[in-house]
Amino acid sequence: MQATVILKAGKERPLSRHHPWVYSNAVDRLEGKLYPGCTVHVLSHEGQFVAKGLYSPVSQIRVRVISWDEAETIDHAFFKRRITKAISHRNQWVKNTNAIRLIFGESDGLPGLVVDQYADTLVCQFLFVGMEHWKEAIVDALAKQTGCSRIVERSDAAVRSREGLEPHVGALLGEMPTEPVLINECGVLYTVDVIKGHKTGFYIDQRDSRDLVSQLSQDKDVLNVFCYTGGFSLAALKGGAKHVTSVDSSGEALAMAQRQMKVNGFDESRATWIDADAFEVLTQLRKEERQFDIVVLDPPKFAPSSHHLEKALGAYRQINRAGMQLLKPGGLLLTFSCSGAVDSALFERAVAMAGAEAMTHSTDKALDFRVMKRLSSGADHPLLTSFPEGDYLKGLLLQRV
């Protein structure tokens, strides 16, 4: 008997707009033999076919939809088709880099699967029991489609525990790398620690904004706060920045950043690396009345969930106010939030409030800011209109008027 999930009355509505999640409270009853990761048919309360999905017995998201087509068989060939399609989208849209997000979960029709390519190394995250179930098919298709000789698993993200999955890091194909992987993004060389680095090792999602900073940086004095391994800092130096001051509280990340200076042949005297708390450094720089042509604020996820919203918005206001106060007239602020719980409207409101506060706390009443551009991740993080959850990274380029 086909494993089936029957929804409560009316609960098929979000699914009929192709939102791919069935929450546990939408489920009326189960039929057939279900096991973690198995393929299920999702039916409306009236018994109409809605979708095919993969089942998770413990997650709040009980089913993640994998196909809207009743006739489509979920097998090895299915995963090969989906992966081929995702890669051909990147081939068409992503240029000037060998660090690319090849698979972006739900947005590529492969829920809970993330695959990043760093030169000839692929790094995968299996964040959902349904993808875990098809791991072999996925690895096989990835190896054939990309020709990469090494596939590393970095399934150590905290969300795995919500699926009842243990963290796992190891080689899926070839050997584990013994050195950071060298990539080239828009002419800048970065070394990526795919085993211990954040996420899969690098913030691929900031590629377009790094390139923008590079284009704006000629002869500029730049401040990069929450710099991690110095992505924006190196891009600014490549773009001809006079000097870049970078702040992060991770000594390891800063050590990697400094190694990358050498790899790129940048003169050390053009960069200052500060290993300290960003909030304190921002206060100190203000006390010293320092001013910059460009300030980048790319903090960690201040709101891991909607419960943290108030506190997170306060933190965004605080750092943005400080960043704005450190700008020369005509200076540029690139400010970001990667909190899924903070949508772009909320983020823009927090930034606007920061602008108002910067003005009231300043002796210079002519502290106005103009929105030059809205920023987001690149084409390798496709955004489906039916899946707004994919829109986690938002940013603004502001100019002090």
Ligand code: SAH
């Ligand atoms: N801009 C980076 C990514 C930033 S990730 C890039 O493009 O690669 C967020 C960074 O903030 C991490 O490196 C983390 O170490 C740092 N961080 C978190 N809290 C901090 C704090 N209070 N002060 C300074 N750095 C902090």
